[in-house]
Amino acid sequence: MKAITLEKHVLGIVCSVFDAYSAVLFLPDEQGESHYLAAHFSLGNNIPQDVYILPGKGLVGWILHNHKPLLIPNFDHREGTLGYYEPDAEEGIKAFMGFPLPTGGALCVDSKRQYSFSEKDHKILQMFAGLVSSLQSMAHENLSGEIPRYFAELGVIQDLRFRYRRWPTFLKNFLRTMAETTEFDYCAFATLREGGQFYTLESESAPLLLANGQELRIPQGSGIVGWVFRNEQPVFAEEGLSPASALFGKVPDMPEFPSAICLPVMVDKTCRGVLCLANTEPRQIDESLRSFVRQAVDHLSLFLENLYFKSRLHSYMPKATLEHDGGRVYNPDSAPPLRSKEDDGGE
Numbered sequence: 001m002k003a004i005t006l007e008k009h010v011l012g013i014v015c016s017v018f019d020a021y022s023a024v025l026f027l028p029d030e031q032g033e034s035h036y037l038a039a040h041f042s043l044g045n046n047i048p049q050d051v052y053i054l055p056g057k058g059l060v061g062w063i064l065h066n067h068k069p070l071l072i073p074n075f076d077h078r079e080g081t082l083g084y085y086e087p088d089a090e091e092g093i094k095a096f097m098g099f100p101l102p103t104g105g106a107l108c109v110d111s112k113r114q115y116s117f118s119e120k121d122h123k124i125l126q127m128f129a130g131l132v133s134s135l136q137s138m139a140h141e142n143l144s145g146e147i148p149r150y151f152a153e154l155g156v157i158q159d160l161r162f163r164y165r166r167w168p169t170f171l172k173n174f175l176r177t178m179a180e181t182t183e184f185d186y187c188a189f190a191t192l193r194e195g196g197q198f199y200t201l202e203s204e205s206a207p208l209l210l211a212n213g214q215e216l217r218i219p220q221g222s223g224i225v226g227w228v229f230r231n232e233q234p235v236f237a238e239e240g241l242s243p244a245s246a247l248f249g250k251v252p253d254m255p256e257f258p259s260a261i262c263l264p265v266m267v268d269k270t271c272r273g274v275l276c277l278a279n280t281e282p283r284q285i286d287e288s289l290r291s292f293v294r295q296a297v298d299h300l301s302l303f304l305e306n307l308y309f310k311s312r313l314h315s316y317m318p319k320a321t322l323e324h325d326g327g328r329v330y331n332p333d334s335a336p337p338l339r340s341k342e343d344d345g346g347e
Contacts, residue, residue, distance in 0.1 A: 006135055006151070011041035013155040014128050018121055020109040021093065024084050025132060026053060026060060027105040035064055035105060037084060046089035058083030063098045063106045071097045071122045073115045082110065097122050099129040107132055120302070124158070127298045134291035150292035153181040157299050170303060171203045178296060179205035182289060184277040186257070189265075189300075190218070190225050190248075191273045199229055199274075201248065209251065222249025225274045228262045232271040234294075235262040238285045247278055259283035261290075263297045267304045275300065 011023040022042035026035040029052070037051035055065035058081045063070050075096050082090050090110075097117045098108030107129045111117065131151065157177060164170035171189060179187040187205035201209055201216040209216050220226055223246050224235050237260045247257055257278035265273035275297055 007039035007132065008041055010128065010132060010135070010151050011039055013151055014107070014109060014125075015041050015043075017124070017128075017155060017158050018109050018117065019111070020116075021112050022047060023107070023109045024060075025105065025107055026064065026084075027101075035060075038105070040084070044089070046086045047084055048086060051084045053083050059096055060084065060098060060106055060108055063100050063108070067100050069097075069099045069122060069126070071117060071119070073117055075110075082108075097125060099125050101129050101133045103133040105132075123302070124299075127295050131291060131295055134287065150181065150288060153177065154292070154295055154299075157296055161299060161303050167303075168203070174296075174300060175203055175205040178275070178277065178293075182277055182293070184259075184261075184279045184283070186276075186278045188276045188278075189273060190229075190276065192220070192229050192271070196220065199225065208255075209248075209253070216251075218248050218251065223247050223251075224260065224262050225249075225276060228264050228274045229271055232264045232266070234264065235260070236285045236290060237261070238283055247276065255280055259285070261285060261293055263293060265297055265301050265304065267301060272304065273300075 007025055011025060014020070014023040021044065022040065024040045024047065025038045027038040028034075029036050034052045034054050037047070037049070040047050053061050053064065055061055059070060059072070060083050073095050075094055077091065077093075082093065082096065085093075092112050093110045094114040095111040095116045096108065097110075098106050099122070100106050107125065109117070109125065131154070157174065160170055160173055160177065164173060175187045175189060179185070185206075186208060188201060188208075189203050190199050190201050192199045197220050198217040199220055201218060204210050218226070220229065224237070225248055228235055247254065247260055247262075257280060259279045259282050261275075261277040263275050264271040265275055267273070275293075277293065
């Protein structure tokens, strides 16, 4: 499959995820003076094939010139233009967001509904921009046939966040999806309580260590997972480069796992979890697989970030004072007694 086909495949997923009208990808030309429309996916037929945008021209040009993201939930056509539609075809566009690619270029989406993109959507778009950059970096390599499937499964993982609101159900389906997509034999998630001396093996894609449904506590520094918690850095072990028993340290009844992936899951800028993938046969971990796992972990972090902020909000609510807009009706039977000047020690 050619790279341009892969790019359009990604844009189709992007449109589906955000319920967008169009998604466009601009990449720098050979001279580097302008950017061309490398791929697009749209519900309409109003985007020409040969679109070029100079840095600074329109909203896309602003992103390309400043190398900064842009989110416009309520697009005013009197104050700007998108630059990639045919004349008069962008009148119905009501919202826009775009993100620069680390390797150069921009990934943008638009919608015919006002306020259809949020800050959270913008962060997810950043993940897709990272995916496209990874695809560009592999453009001159022999691309694996697994890449389109990885991109498609990211759409499935995105859908899990909206389908399953409860954490245990979401996590169970997430781990199962990760194991099936990567074709690793085992996928697990470990969490670390703040200030704790142990990390907890919370869930598995298949019952191995948690056969009775109970969480397993493991000393904080044990195994590759303990190292990831301490250093907040990923580990990609392939071709038997690491002993299997080192995954969680000295845990009984562990099978041999010559290949493993362990990635930190960041919440509030701190490593609060580690996602583990392990295989009983040696596996090469190519760049496409690494990119997919990193992007999937970003979705896992977003889910946990939401839980974290909801938890903080609930903890603040008992201390909060509810304020009402507008006037209040005075009820002398329930109101506190009025204080006189004598009560206050007045004149």
